[in-house]
Amino acid sequence: MEDVFSEKKVLEMEMDETLTKQIRFIGIIQQVMGVLNIISGAFMCLTIIGAAAGVPIIMGGISVFKSGGFMSDTALNNSGSSLKEALGNLAKGLKLLLIGFIIWIVLYILFFVVVMILGVFASASGY
Helix, strand or coil: CCCCHHHHCCCCCCHHHHHHHHHHHHHHHHHHHHHHHHHHHHHHCCCCCCCCHHHHHHHHHHHHHHHHHHHHHHHHHCCCCHHHHHHHHHHHHHHHHHHHHHHHHHHHHHHHHHHHHHHHHHCCCCC
């Protein structure tokens, strides 16, 4: 009986000029998005409460940026190992960005609720 899990799955692709340009473009966009996420995460970290969402966003931005570098390396060298690293870093980065975004939404809702409660108390006390 064969062990199904020990088999390697191989993906073969023909790297023509169009695909190489598309992969290079994806790599550049990933690097730009990584930098933008790092900057937005840094702005979130200016407050202590915002750091809860900012830190995962910074870490996710770094992973997306690294993924863009590996993607560009894939386009230049036709390297399958670079593509594997690019996809691994992209998955890690997107997971971290999702976590940061969910934390940001929760914090935003909590802030809104606290402001509403304070508004109700202020109007009840005559302000």
